[in-house]
Amino acid sequence: MPTYFQGMPAFVHDFLKKMKLTMDGTDHYVYAVATCGMSDGNFGSQAVNTMKNSGLDLDSRYRKGAIRLPQRKKGIFLPDHFDQDKEEELAKAYEQSRKTVNFTVNDLCVGCGICARQCPAHAIKIKNKRPEWIKEQCILCLGCVHKCPKNAIAYTEDTIGHGQYTNPNIEIIK
The missing domain is CATH 3.30.70.20 (Alpha-Beta Plaits)
Incomplete structure (x- = not known):
């Protein structure tokens, strides 16, 4: 998923909110991969929260080029980079830039x-x-x-x- 202003772009957020998946069996591995130019910011936690609202729990979150996917490792391989105040500041800048x-x-x-x-x-x-x-x-x-x-x-x-x-x-x- 692309990263805009160090977070999740509106169209990805909207897509994930509307996404409905049905999965058979129990051997699921759900992950998100962020692509970005400079920093992925807080994309990882945003993906976790958005997908949780769609009924999915992420097993892992990565930055592009992650090598752990074939091993299906679970964990946070994409940590957040700043606090809630900075995340809100960047979200406002993103909305302004969309004009x-x-x-x-x-x-x-x-x-x-x-x-x-x-x-x-x-x-x-x-x-x-x-x-x-x-x-x-x-x-x-x-x-x-x-x-x-x-x-x-x-x-x-x-x-x-x-x-x-x-x-x-x-x-x-x-």
Whole structure:
């Protein structure tokens, strides 16, 4: 699961809350793996709490690249990194950052619509051959920034000229 602002992103939280699993037998091993750029923060305890509300107890929680999975070891291999106050501060920063007002489009935009078709939150529509964000909040996947063929979309000034990443195993919807 991805880590945003050192915690669980809203779309993962929503997915886990709605998730309903039925499991036969007793030989279950339930785990969560956090992927992150710099720090996984308190993702582990957030995953435990969210999944517990869905009726699942995590056996283990890991950071990406964990080697204990084949052994099915149980335990906390992803400890929290800060207290509740810091977790709440980061959660507020995440909610503020999800505002679509932070996106800009420069004159390189050709109105191809890839950004709108790729947006999992359906937060973008093309109007007058330019993307417009139609929701106040997005899921902050930044797919529109990374998949724009002209590199015309930025999320705050920090992403201008920052480079783009697309997973070579995932096809862009043209």
